Amino acid sequence: MYSQPNILLITSDQQHWNTIGAFQPEISTPNLDRLVREGTMFERAYCPNPTCTPSRASIITGMYPSQHGAWTLGTKLLEDRHTVGEDFSAAGYKTTLIGKAHFQPLKSTPEYESKEAYPVLQDLEYWRKFHGPFYGFDHVELARNHTNEAHVGQHYALWLEENGCTNWRQYFLPPTGTMNPKQTYKWPIPERYHYNAWIAERTNARLEEHNKTGVPFFLWASFFDPHPEYLAPEPWDTMYDPEELTIPALVPGEHDRNPPHFGMTQEENPDFSEWMETGFGIHGYRSHHYYEYGGKERLTEYDKKKLVAVYYGMISLMDKYIGSILDKLDELGLAENTLVVFTTDHGHFFGQHGLQAKGGFHYEDLIKLPFIVRYPGRVPAGRKSSAIQSLVDLAPTFLSFCGLPIPPAMAGVNQKDVWLGSRESARDHAICEFRHEPTTIHQKTYVDDRYKITVYYNQTYGEIFDLKEDPGELRNLWSEPGYEGLKSELLLKYVWAELGKEPMPMPRIHHA
Numbered sequence: 001m002y003s004q005p006n007i008l009l010i011t012s013d014q015q016h017w018n019t020i021g022a023f024q025p026e027i028s029t030p031n032l033d034r035l036v037r038e039g040t041m042f043e044r045a046y047c048p049n050p051t052c053t054p055s056r057a058s059i060i061t062g063m064y065p066s067q068h069g070a071w072t073l074g075t076k077l078l079e080d081r082h083t084v085g086e087d088f089s090a091a092g093y094k095t096t097l098i099g100k101a102h103f104q105p106l107k108s109t110p111e112y113e114s115k116e117a118y119p120v121l122q123d124l125e126y127w128r129k130f131h132g133p134f135y136g137f138d139h140v141e142l143a144r145n146h147t148n149e150a151h152v153g154q155h156y157a158l159w160l161e162e163n164g165c166t167n168w169r170q171y172f173l174p175p176t177g178t179m180n181p182k183q184t185y186k187w188p189i190p191e192r193y194h195y196n197a198w199i200a201e202r203t204n205a206r207l208e209e210h211n212k213t214g215v216p217f218f219l220w221a222s223f224f225d226p227h228p229e230y231l232a233p234e235p236w237d238t239m240y241d242p243e244e245l246t247i248p249a250l251v252p253g254e255h256d257r258n259p260p261h262f263g264m265t266q267e268e269n270p271d272f273s274e275w276m277e278t279g280f281g282i283h284g285y286r287s288h289h290y291y292e293y294g295g296k297e298r299l300t301e302y303d304k305k306k307l308v309a310v311y312y313g314m315i316s317l318m319d320k321y322i323g324s325i326l327d328k329l330d331e332l333g334l335a336e337n338t339l340v341v342f343t344t345d346h347g348h349f350f351g352q353h354g355l356q357a358k359g360g361f362h363y364e365d366l367i368k369l370p371f372i373v374r375y376p377g378r379v380p381a382g383r384k385s386s387a388i389q390s391l392v393d394l395a396p397t398f399l400s401f402c403g404l405p406i407p408p409a410m411a412g413v414n415q416k417d418v419w420l421g422s423r424e425s426a427r428d429h430a431i432c433e434f435r436h437e438p439t440t441i442h443q444k445t446y447v448d449d450r451y452k453i454t455v456y457y458n459q460t461y462g463e464i465f466d467l468k469e470d471p472g473e474l475r476n477l478w479s480e481p482g483y484e485g486l487k488s489e490l491l492l493k494y495v496w497a498e499l500g501k502e503p504m505p506m507p508r509i510h511h512a
Contacts, residue, residue: 005375006210006338007088007218007398008329009059010322012315013052013100013146013227014358015344017045017368019315026245027312031323032372035342038381039374040419045389046430046447050346050358050366051283052102053077054433055391059345060084060103060135062395062410064433064501071435074280076104076112077135082407084395085136088218091404096206097137099199099222102144106151116144122153122176124161131155137220141202143195146224147187147231150176156198165193185310186238187231191317194233195224200321204328211332218398221325226314226348228357229293230306236313242305245312249304250354257476259461261285262361266354277437284359285441292357299356308350339401340374341394353473360434362445362454362463363473367432373419375401380421387418387425388449409503429497446494453490464490 021029022036048058054065057077061068062084070077085095101116108117115134120126121144134140143156150173160168169177171189179188191197203221210217231237255263264270265288272285283292291297299307322342329335347366349355358366371389373379392412399406400416417423432445442457447467454463464477464487477483 003337004216004402006216006334007402008325008338008340009220009394010223010325010340010342011220012223012225012318012344014346014348015226015315015370016348016350016365017370019226019312020370027240028316029319031319031326032342032370034323034326035340035372035374036382038376039340039372040379040381040383040385040421042371042373042385042387042389044386044430045343045369045371046367046391046432047346047369048390048392048431049433050362051434051436052345053105055345056102057081058392059394062392062407062412063503064392064411064431065435066433067411067503070103073283073436074105074107076114079135082409083136084398085138085218087399087404087407088402089136089138091402092215093402094139094210094213094215094217095137096139096217096219097134097222098141098202098206098220099143099195100224101134101140101142101222103135106144116142121151122157124153124158127154127158139206143198143224145172145195146227147229148172148177148179148189149229150174152176156195159198159202160193163193168193185230185232185306187233189233191233191236194317196318196321199223200324203325207325207328207332207334211334216402223318223322225318226311230310230314232310232313232317236317237310239313239316240309242302242309245305245308247305247308248351251472251474254353254474257479258463259456259459262353275437275440277440282436282441284355284357284361288354288356304351311348311350336376338375339379339398342372343369343391345391360436360441360443362432362434362443362452364467367445367447375419379419383421385418386449387415388427388430389415390427390430393426408507409505411501411503429493431497431501444494444498446490446497448493451486451490453487453494455491455494
């Protein structure tokens, strides 16, 4: 007999799906491997958008970016949107978010105010007093920086000072700090002051509080790594030998059949000006021979290897602190009645298809996710499943496990029976959206058990990949002779999927 379960969501940021040691022998992740042994690994999980704000907003709303409105970076999730934390709070749960939110942009305007914007971002007295409510979370402890970014502040900076790191600014970039922007790979910050340590310590403190009160909880531990810049403290920056790793690379000619922005990324000085509408930066539309982060520095052959080594080191460091959270669950006797989900907000390129970081390229590397579910005695242990998952499914599934009603406006599907192993699948496809400009960068991808199709707004080009015969996604079938029937079939299935994901805010209650 099980009481109402606790929910612990653990996420990374921008983690490639194939970076878990249980399935990838070149990387060490003993604690994620432990979750794999003790739970179910879902091999076909997808993000609803391959950038942070839209995907994270989908996690807490159960809606697609085109529905909840936070459609790209630099937008915000409007405060009138319903979130799953509100449902848990109404049911008597305590709701907490520790780490990265990124529901709001770095700039605030009178019409669209942002708590994650300058200057309030670094008003430490403000954050000393503010812990919520925030998007359905009763209690939040937040930060906004990836590695040494100048955006450091909020509760993380307070924690640094409270723990004796009064010189914390030297580990972060100007104008906030004094770290040399040219320094890469090795982050001089001591590990005990790394934000992984902060997230784990504060998550564990909340677990101890919940254990004392006995009140059920919905807790999101939201890690920042392995999002670039590629930086890790000693000894994690040198944990992996770059010469011993498999380094992905462009296959010559693979972009010849792709939409134009693919091939342009391999040019020295491509002109993407016709794609720019808002005047703000557009992720991925650049030469991928250079760093996207930390200034325009050309990627040498050494860099292409070393960045992978440090990326893996960042994941292994994060894994250590995920382990401390799992250990705390065991120590407190909470593990048996806590549903744990580990995943990420979207994937990452580190050389695949000649690409780095992220952008408008819906390869599996970017939109597929690591996704593990553990609930002892209920979710099968040591199992791998090919059932398709989406991050929009998290909110309704969490509510279902806790016996709470699912708001009809949520577009995600309830995966409870799939997670329990009593049903083979709950969806036959996933949809991923990428709208980075109002009209010029606006695409959607439909992916099912075998095929993937990507369509672009106002464009006649697109992509079709056969994931069974071409798992590396090297042969775009969109314009290939002999595949016209497949193209028509997939376009129809995509339209059906779009129609099917339209939410119904209420049931029909009368004939007129």
